[in-house]
Amino acid sequence: MDKLFKKSSVNPYLISFLSVGIFSLLCLFVRDKIDYRIVGYLLLVLVSILAIFLEIKPVLLAAILSALALDYLFINPYYTLHIDSAEDAFLLIMFFIIALINAVLTNKFRIMQKAIHIKETRASTLKLYNTLLDSLSHELRTPIAAILGSIDTLQQKDVNLSSETQQKLHNEIEKASMKLNYQVENLLNMSRLESGYIQPKLDWCDVKEIIYNVCNRLLEETSDHKINYLIDENLPLFKLDYGLMEQIVYNLVYNCSQHTPKGATIEIQVKYDVDVDFDSHIDLIKKCIITISDDGYGFPSDEIDRAFDKFYRFKNSKTGGTGLGLSIVKGFVEAQNGTINLRNNENGGATFELSFSVDCLPINSLKNE
Numbered sequence: 001m002d003k004l005f006k007k008s009s010v011n012p013y014l015i016s017f018l019s020v021g022i023f024s025l026l027c028l029f030v031r032d033k034i035d036y037r038i039v040g041y042l043l044l045v046l047v048s049i050l051a052i053f054l055e056i057k058p059v060l061l062a063a064i065l066s067a068l069a070l071d072y073l074f075i076n077p078y079y080t081l082h083i084d085s086a087e088d089a090f091l092l093i094m095f096f097i098i099a100l101i102n103a104v105l106t107n108k109f110r111i112m113q114k115a116i117h118i119k120e121t122r123a124s125t126l127k128l129y130n131t132l133l134d135s136l137s138h139e140l141r142t143p144i145a146a147i148l149g150s151i152d153t154l155q156q157k158d159v160n161l162s163s164e165t166q167q168k169l170h171n172e173i174e175k176a177s178m179k180l181n182y183q184v185e186n187l188l189n190m191s192r193l194e195s196g197y198i199q200p201k202l203d204w205c206d207v208k209e210i211i212y213n214v215c216n217r218l219l220e221e222t223s224d225h226k227i228n229y230l231i232d233e234n235l236p237l238f239k240l241d242y243g244l245m246e247q248i249v250y251n252l253v254y255n256c257s258q259h260t261p262k263g264a265t266i267e268i269q270v271k272y273d274v275d276v277d278f279d280s281h282i283d284l285i286k287k288c289i290i291t292i293s294d295d296g297y298g299f300p301s302d303e304i305d306r307a308f309d310k311f312y313r314f315k316n317s318k319t320g321g322t323g324l325g326l327s328i329v330k331g332f333v334e335a336q337n338g339t340i341n342l343r344n345n346e347n348g349g350a351t352f353e354l355s356f357s358v359d360c361l362p363i364n365s366l367k368n369e
Helices: 002-007 012-028 036-053 056-074 086-139 141-155 163-195 207-217 242-258 325-335
Strands: 203-205 226-231 237-240 265-276 284-294 338-344 350-357
Touching (some): 012 036, 012 056, 036 056, 036 086, 163 242, 163 325, 203 207, 207 265, 242 265, 242 284, 325 338, 325 350
Parallel strands (some): 226 265
Antiparallel strands (some): 203 237, 265 284, 284 350, 338 350
16 A cells, blocks of 8 residues: 555645545535534544655645544634633644644654665675575585685696596596586576566477486486486476476486485476366366476475575575575476475485466477478
8 A cells, every 4th residue: 555655646635635635525415413523533544554654744634634624614603613611712722733743753653664664685695695695605615625726737738638637637627627616607697587587488398308308418417316207298388487397307417416315316297288178168277297206205394385585594404505496497497387395205205296277389280290
């Protein structure tokens, strides 16, 4: 409501004038049935309500107009500002003073609330930045140190390095560079999500191809894991954003590889499903469902609801990680009007289930194109 008043092009003074005028006219119809003191209390309530949404000057105008309306319309003699009774005069003066005090105090309370809100927002923002900087100090420094160390070793002219050692150093540089690139991409993706610039470019995508390509990029990270693919060979093409889907799968598989023990199994399942739209009783809802699960430790039950929060790292998680990967996944899934659910498995490990209601195109229909 407060935002509505702010965005409204109506003059706040006009709002005060009309509010008091309309309310007074309504009370005028029942003037003979209610005591004017009750009208005074109701006008005080009106001034209080206006003070919640308007600035101090329009509220002061409402307080003055309320006092005049009470005197002119509801205190005998009517339709004149003259007051015969000293009691009524005292009552009117007290009404005016209380209305002014009420307006000023309510306005000060609003200002105090805004100040507290700004302070809390700044504190929260500062905490997020500190968390991010603390994470980046480790996540960026480690691969940079590996790159610099390997280059320094390769450049030493007084040391004869075998071809095998040189190849190993080159691999270290490549591995560290990819890790550095992954962290930078996460930061850029989070920036895009925060700014609202994510506009999915929907096109026919082979989800099976996306998954195999991503897992090939993560061969180093998943070298100590076993990956099971449960993907239908005749899976249709789905209308999704290829780049966003690639990042989604990458972040989820990478997360599984980093937070499960050696020897753990990562299972990736993709299936095509059809639901009936019960509202129309005719239309079919075509779905692409991607499930990525592992048999590792799972998520702490008391923290699993925060898995998709920005910068959040679980209390018992290993050092490192910016806490951005899963929040980016959620943002990219929702940008394509999909849903993501996370649950712990009964026998250990966790399961991410992604569901997209999208158009599909059977591969068989492409043979003649």
